[in-house]
Amino acid sequence: MSETPDRYNRHHILEVIGKSGQKKLSQARVLIVGCGALGTHSAEYLARGGIGELRLVDRDFVDWSNLQRQIAFTEEDVRNGTPKAIALKKHLEKANSSIQIKAEPTEFQFFNALKLAENVDLVIDASDNIPTRFLINDLSWKTGTPWIYGGAIETRGHALFFSGTRGPCLRCYMGEPPPPGTLQTCDTAGVLGPAVAMVSSIQASMAMRTLIGDRPELLGGRLFRLDSWNMEWKESRLEADPDCPVCVHRHFDFLQGKGQHGTEALCGREAVQVHPKSGESIDLQALAGRLESVGNVECHSRYLRLTTDDFTMTLFDDQRAIFDGLTDASKARNLYSRYVGD
Numbered sequence: 001m002s003e004t005p006d007r008y009n010r011h012h013i014l015e016v017i018g019k020s021g022q023k024k025l026s027q028a029r030v031l032i033v034g035c036g037a038l039g040t041h042s043a044e045y046l047a048r049g050g051i052g053e054l055r056l057v058d059r060d061f062v063d064w065s066n067l068q069r070q071i072a073f074t075e076e077d078v079r080n081g082t083p084k085a086i087a088l089k090k091h092l093e094k095a096n097s098s099i100q101i102k103a104e105p106t107e108f109q110f111f112n113a114l115k116l117a118e119n120v121d122l123v124i125d126a127s128d129n130i131p132t133r134f135l136i137n138d139l140s141w142k143t144g145t146p147w148i149y150g151g152a153i154e155t156r157g158h159a160l161f162f163s164g165t166r167g168p169c170l171r172c173y174m175g176e177p178p179p180p181g182t183l184q185t186c187d188t189a190g191v192l193g194p195a196v197a198m199v200s201s202i203q204a205s206m207a208m209r210t211l212i213g214d215r216p217e218l219l220g221g222r223l224f225r226l227d228s229w230n231m232e233w234k235e236s237r238l239e240a241d242p243d244c245p246v247c248v249h250r251h252f253d254f255l256q257g258k259g260q261h262g263t264e265a266l267c268g269r270e271a272v273q274v275h276p277k278s279g280e281s282i283d284l285q286a287l288a289g290r291l292e293s294v295g296n297v298e299c300h301s302r303y304l305r306l307t308t309d310d311f312t313m314t315l316f317d318d319q320r321a322i323f324d325g326l327t328d329a330s331k332a333r334n335l336y337s338r339y340v341g342d
């Protein structure tokens, strides 16, 4: 700390934070689910702002289409196929070496959600799908941890704060997730970089306010929507559902596995993801040795990559695999059984 006395000066002199607020930020732990466009932006503000511990979770690795808006990543990350959580951690450590940053190159799922979120003070949703948000909502109400929803598509975005203790919650607002494929995504409709930056700035600002304890309850139940092209900003109120399964009846279906898939095509690219049945870790070094006869194998600390003429398999240490070059889920599942096991 002595070598960086001025690092947080602009927070110290800021009325709403001050030295006491900065101390609270330095003791806070935040989980960021998703290290894409929203995640890279909010992590940047929170790391530079001195949040004591950041946990970064993401299932994917960096590709060319990410660079337009995912500010932490470089062309070198794409060439190396670096997992996003690892690339983001490396980037943030250069900006602030005095905080704890943990990279988790895994998928946020019902069987690892509670562990990934253990002892955190806040969860930031920077995911790209509704089932993950329902899972975060369950986790939030089960553990009493606040969370902040963020979404951006085309030139529009929205953000919502949920306390985890007092409704409304996401289920009050959305009921059930819409069927897969019925919503537009960034992969089908596109997204403007600054729209993402505006949403994630709101999320980061809400996060700091919550962690300092500056009446975060005033944020609850308010839906903030913006259009970054037409310069419009709207706010509306959410109604609490008196019969809500989560915040009233405390049924945590998504934390029990509802809405989770064993194998799925990854939206927007020729790739299939295969989930393991559990998140137990695997001995990558030993497996890499066995796969050498199949193709070219690179072994890293948290993942290995097998490249053949037909596909590239990236296998993470939680047994999850992504097959690039395939769109057939059953073929991916068969290859997984053959090379990794059932």
Ligand SMILES: [Zn+2]
Binding pocket: 167, 168, 169, 170, 171, 172, 173, 241, 244, 245, 246, 247, 248
């Ligand atoms: Zn609810």
